Amino acid sequence: MLQVLINGIVLGSVYALIALGLTMVFSIMRVVNFAHGQMYMLGAFVVYYLYGQFQLPFWLALPLAGLALAVVGVLFNRLFFQPVLASAKREENSMLMAVGTALLLENLALTLFGEKQRGVPPVVDGSFIFGDISEGGAILTYPNAMVAALSVTAIAALLLFVQYTRPGRALRAVAQDKEAARLQGVDVKSITTLGFAIGAALAGLAGGLLVTIYGVNSGIGSNISTKAFIMIMIGGAGVTSGAIVGGVLLGFAEAIGYDLLPGSLTYLLIFVAMIVFLVFKPNGLFGKPWG
């Protein structure tokens, strides 16, 4: 039981980080970034190469993964999303384009990195042991603890940034009322780009963190995106607290499922539960815009 709790906390904290990135982009642009999982995958590859192959310190490789993805985010926004959103009269256009960017990244990754599963040497070694494992005790490995701690740190930093800084306020303003934001002197285009960059960077950070536990391959993107969609649908798309709650809930559902059920049954049940949930709560738990 304690083990399930620990696994849930570890998974939930990274998932919340993933969901926050997706919800950030959604709240500001009203676009679902289908490439979020692929951005996660790229972040994982950045850490794989910098830390795993070129042996840079992990503490340097991880921020660089975030930074690299922020750059990808800026380019994607300026080259693909903003032009299409500016000219599109229907939502389908931007949605199809978003799906296209996901395919683009995935195929680029397949071409550049191949399809092999890759891992990195552990950053930290060892584990905390709680009680006697054969009698209901639990184990928390240092890598898992590190991933959870860094995820929580990143989430806290993001929340403080959004809540208490001038650009953070502008992000919230743009998410809540674009025209009113413009009338306060906000350059909506730049702030939108900033939001997209942050969203992409969060995906990159999450990928760079989880590669230390699960490794990476070019195809994991859509799997991560699907999980991210589930999380923001549970919480309510575009809501900070919703993304966090959605991430933690999915993390725990997964931890409990893997403990009690055989293999693939867990996600089958999660999807069924999701459908039932959406019938009763189509806007998620907190159905209001980003705030």
Next chain:
Amino acid sequence: MSAIPHLELCAVSLCYDEVRALQNVNIKVPTGDIVALIGANGAGKSSALRAITGLRRVAAGEVRLDGHIINSPSAQEQTHALVRQGVVMVPEGRHVFPHMSIKDNLLMGAYTRRDPARIASDLESVCERFPRLRERFHQHGSSLSGGEQQMVAIGRALMARPRLLLLDEPSLGIAPQVVRQIAQSLVEINRKDGITIVLVEQNSRMAMSLSSYTYVLETGNVALEGPSRELMNNDHIKRLYLGG
């Protein structure tokens, strides 16, 4: 008063798709005045404000601020850049940020400024002007009444330290005693702070009693203009806009 009007619309036309919302409109706003734009729904009042703030590019003519063109068919200042030049609008329906505290709403008004000490003192003076806001400083915008939201919207605009304040229907949907309070504060803002005001209103009586000059818009044209005091005694105005 300088020879060049603070704000000038010269032969401005403005369209939404095929619909012409303004046609050859000329408006002059002298520095330090309150000028009213009145008229029925769809007469083009809000469109005039959108032309001034650059929210919509004009189809013909030009808008000048202190003699410089800020909106013409070939060149248009961005709305956010105009805020830096002191052109600030309180939009119709107030558009308070719903999921932000009053404090953050007001701070958003000071977004273009980089002088934290004076921002803090301006925050204080907005709260002195509208004491209701201090009581609700940490509540979200969506939890306020219409009148309180209007105070936030005006306070937020003042936080930008405007030279030209544009108000779109500040009395709409607000209790009469609050309307009086807001009208009073507009006079103060104009007299004490020396801010030029363009007031768009369906509440013609209030608009004309506050302003020195009034433009009456009808179907996208200036149908009538003159000193507000004179227009208030005009039979046409009395019949159509002042209810008898």
